[in-house]
Amino acid sequence: MSKALNQISKPPFIRRIEGGRLPQRFTQPTSTVYNGRTEHVSHFNQRMTVHSKNEPLMCKVFPSSLGPVAMRWFNSLKKGFINSFKQITRSFSSRFVTCSRVPQPLDSLLSVVMREGETLKTYSDRYWEMFNEIDGDFNDVAIRTLKAGLPAKHGLRKSLTGNQLVM
Incomplete structure (x- = not known):
């Protein structure tokens, strides 16, 4: 039990991201929680488009949009594993690839x-x-x-x- 709590208390971000500050008066946009069926990364990017250049913010807010299954995946990542928003979204997409939209011919x-x-x-x-x-x-x-x-x-x-x- 203590190992699980210890893991949760250590975000998987590198120091640069972990130390990034939120903008003054930042209000997190409402976002749909990932349900296993949506194109989650593009929806998240759309809602956060104003902040897209603030990589630490993008990384820190992304987990709040995850549902229970995806949150377990996020919590299992090792400390220091995530060094960019691109990496977290690629890792997320590769883990949940079966939930991605496949264009029809x-x-x-x-x-x-x-x-x-x-x-x-x-x-x-x-x-x-x-x-x-x-x-x-x-x-x-x-x-x-x-x-x-x-x-x-x-x-x-x-x-x-x-x-x-x-x-």
Whole structure:
């Protein structure tokens, strides 16, 4: 028990980071606690963007955004292990790599088709959710693949076929 308490009381930062001071009147931005499913580092960076040049601050605040599992990982790091914000985020990302977002390939849009009995709204929601999982600029493909997923006799498909929409 005392070994665990001793470990927790020794942050894993080098002296330069440990000795860094918080800015006067610093208020920590509210952040979502890491839940194993979000792109946590990019969310954290977005919330701390004003302070991104203050490496000691970034390092010290990062653990407060971790949930219980990630906090156990952080508490297990050896004293002096973390020498930069880049290192803590790389270590975090490599430890929790299975929780990272994997972009979908463009052809995944072709697998999104309107199911029998499905409403247009439900189909559209599923389609745009998949579209947003694809990295890159494929707006020119969006309407064509949305239309291709609709049944041949659907009114919206006929409407899109007759009109040339530009996004």
